Amino acid sequence: MSGFNTKLVHGKPQKDNHTGAVNVPIYNSSTYIYPTVDAKLPYDYARSGNPTRNYLEDQVAELEGGYQGFAFSSGSAAIHAVLSIFSPGDHIIIGKEIYGGTFRLINQFFKRWQLEFTAVDTQNIEEVEQAIKPNTKAIYFESFTNPLLKVTSVKAISQVAQANHLLTIVDNTFLTPYLQKPLDLGADVVVHSATKYLSGHSDVIAGVVVVKNKALADKVYFNQNSIGATLSPEDSNLVRRGIQTLAVRMDRHLSNTQKIVEFLQGRPEIARIYYPSIAGTKDHEIAAKETRGFGGIVSFELQDGLDSTKFVEGTKLIQLAVSLGAVESLIELPYKMTHVELSPDEQLKAGITHQLVRLSVGIEDVSDLINDLKQSLDKLN
Ligand SMILES: *Cc1c(COP(=O)(O)O)cnc(C)c1O
Helix, strand or coil: CCCHHHHHHCCCCCCCCCCCCCCCCCCCCCECCCCCCCCCCCCCECCCCCHHHHHHHHHHHHHHCCCEEEEECCHHHHHHHHHCCCCCCCEEEEECCCCHHHHHHHHHHHHHHCCEEEEECCCCHHHHHHCCCCCEEEEEEECECCCCCCECCHHHHHHHHHHCCCEEEEECCCCHHHHCCCCCCCCCEEEEECCCCCCCCCCCCCEEEEECCHHHHHHHHHHHHHHCCECCHHHHHHHHHHHHCHHHHHHHHHHHHHHHHHHHHCCCCEEEEECCCCCCCHHHHHHHHHCCCCCCEEEEEECCCCCHHHHHHCCCCCEECCCCCCCCCEEECCCCCCCCCCCHHHHHHCCCCCCEEEEECCCCCHHHHHHHHHHHHHCCC
8 A cells, every 4th residue: 555645645546537637526516417217326416425525535534544534514514423423311521622613512502402521631541531421422532732732642542432332533633644543543533624734725614524434434424414514526625635735734834833842942931832842741742652743833821921912913924813734824812812712710720821822833934933933022022
């Protein structure tokens, strides 16, 4: 079999290519001809299946090492379709620092449908074990959390899950299969906001799911087709194209981020840096064992008394915006932007102080990024 980089570029060959086109066409057809009323068609209606979307779905399944992939109109829709495999009365253990939109979906939507949840620190395996109840069905978490890059062992959680007949569901948005393959580490389901690194260019909202076996695939497919939040052919093509350059983009994200971390370590304005390459933490210990790199997101706290708003508004090349994982660098203040839905008390408990800054490092020249951070820090003094 070919290596990962080759797989990124070359998906599964299409059998209907009569033109010699090197890329899968964007099939803008909602319906397909039946040669006879009894015909068994590979495609009959585009919500149920579309060749462009299926190309992407096969591509992500192969990259994650799964049985089958599914593409959705957003990461949130992907997560909704996965959590919809459970039934009223089921209990799910969730990481207590999962993506805010996922928490909202669980806490405000699925709670109304009688799904029960317990939020725990998934880095603490004992806490996870203690949260297991007779009706527990799954453990859902992000191996790197947002924005504090707390690292959870997919291996350790999967072991607990398997011993208790639970599913392990991992949101792999921050790492991508280039840096970590949760299914290889024992997980059953992987979800992504493909809006971020997989597509990589801030030009599409998309989500994917990859599952380990046919039983799970049948359940997720039923939800994808019946709920219907599928990814359009055009958007499937954008994600497909983005994935082809995933490895080269990630390599630059990694090296730029490491150099920015080293720059920040030398600046007196910085009180604390959150990035798992920094040794001496449990996060580093786990990430060093289970990932190929520490990702392209770094968060840091400015010293008390320095104006964090002025700092993030003061960068010129690095743009002030939410979202992450794209070619351009983005900076934001979690307490006012991505995590504004938390009460001040909840923010404090989650470690989201007013001095905390999140930086999604792009693939620009790192010297330009460092100079930009430097000029904005210089203005604070
Ligand atoms: C952005 C994000 C989501 C939600 O995805 P959308 O594409 O915005 O719906 C879920 N999980 C993580 C970790 C994210 O960063």
